[in-house]
Amino acid sequence: MRVTQLNVTQKNVTQLNETHDPALQSWVSSANFAGTDFPIQNLPFAVFRRSGSNEAFRGGVAIGDAVLDLAAVHAKGIFTGPAGLAVQAAAAENLNAFMALGPAVWSALRLALSRALRAGAKEEHALQDCLLPMAAVEYTVPANIGDYTDFYTSIYHATNIGKLFRPDNPLLPNYKWIPIGYHGRASSIGISGQHFRRPLGQIMPPGAEKPVLALSKRLDIELELGIFIGAGNALGESIPIAEAESHVFGICLLNDWSARDIQGWEYQPLGPFLAKNFATTISPWIVTLEALAPYRTAFTRPAEDPQPLPYLDSEANRAAGAFDIQLQVGLQTPRMREEKQSEHVFCRTSYRHAYWTIAQMLTHHTVNGCNLRPGDLFGSGTLSGPTLEQAGALIEITAGGKNPMPLPNGEQRTFLEDGDTVVIRGWCEKPGAARIGFGDCTGTVMPGKVV
Ligand code: CA
DSSP states (O other): OOOOOOOHHHHHHHHHHOGGTOOOOOOGGOOOOOOOOOOOOOOOOEEEETTTOOOOOEEEEEEEEEEEEEEHHHHHOOOHHHHHHHHHHTTTTSSSHHHOOOOHHHHHHHHHHHHHHHHTTTTHHHHHHHEEEEGGGEEOOOOOOHHHHHOOOOHHHHHHHHHOTTTTOOOOOOTOOOOOOOOSSTTEETTTTEEEEEEEEOOOOOTSSOOEEEEEEEEEEOOEEEEEOOOOTTTTTOOOOOHHHGGGEEEEEEOOEEEEEHHHHHHHOOOOTTTTTTOEEOSOEEETTTHHHHHHHOOOOTTTTTTOOOGOOOOOHHHHHHOOOEEEEEEEEHHHTTTTTOOOOEEEEEEEGGGSSSHHHHHHHHHHHHOOTOOEEEOOOOOOOOGGGGGGGGGHHHHTTTEEETTTTOOSSSSOOTOOOEEEEEOOOTTOOOOOOEEEEEEEEEEEOOO
């Protein structure tokens, strides 16, 4: 069977169907536990292998506290038709070919998995052999990421940062018209658990006459979501907003580590460069837009703000273009780790506060004919909400390092110190829908190296 790009409009990825039924139970009992990130209504994708092995990485689906090995499912020939082709593509060492197949095929696999993992399914016996305990696997970056673009879609973050860098002119006049972004660096994107060196860079000390080369002292985090592109577009062909979401495979958590002292000196006139490209960490599990359908919410603008230009506007985008994804960020210092204390959560917010939607980011990115490819990654930009408790970067919480953040054990932080681990978590929950989660995205700062 030849898989062609089926005609899938935004409608297909927003509608609820049998896979979202909150009453569904799985024969994998841990998927039915209250509070699990991975019930049968979620079914996110990652690339994994047994921890510490030399096995080939391959695609997997999370179900409760287990991973369903898609290479094993493919080898057994359990699924046929579009779902079988999807499994074949997803059994590879990265998900690019699977992402390229488009939403009709992703959706066919989701339906087949949902039915086969349900309590009483006839596939239970065959699929039992394809499960591995999640605790016994390791992950890698799930796609060969050709290009990475980081946006800036929280107006609260843009305003807070703007006040620190440009007190007299915090929000630039283009912000409310353009989904602002820059082209980032794909080579330094790592998977959750990433350890990276504190970066060395050129810094202009306050009041100094010339810059110095030094290790960053103002190392920060940025709470973001990562958006993986599915099927791409040909160079020269833009993607209208009505079709934008059919090009989005799914969403993960993302930490855009940022060296604020390097950034402050280098960022004008062309934007972030070495302050951002030394490490970016993503969570292993990609939650599909279809799984997130129950958590769509209206995209609105304050009445006094300009409404988006027509190419960034649609009825569907206004009705349901935003997502209510709960997010939190925690910090665990080396002392907390020694004393067996879990991370201190210092930020709680939601993706629903973003000023631009995913569809708007994607449509704007291609409006000039720029071609996206399967496996490309967008960062949402730091997802700070309206209050200080919802700020997704230390530079906002500490007012540029002026107000240290106290920790429960008496320690404090302005920016990150060596050995600090940052943990981002994300989930969706509301009455009438199954709670689904993203797992976590952790990264640890290692001492820098002076040349
Ligand atoms: Ca960022």
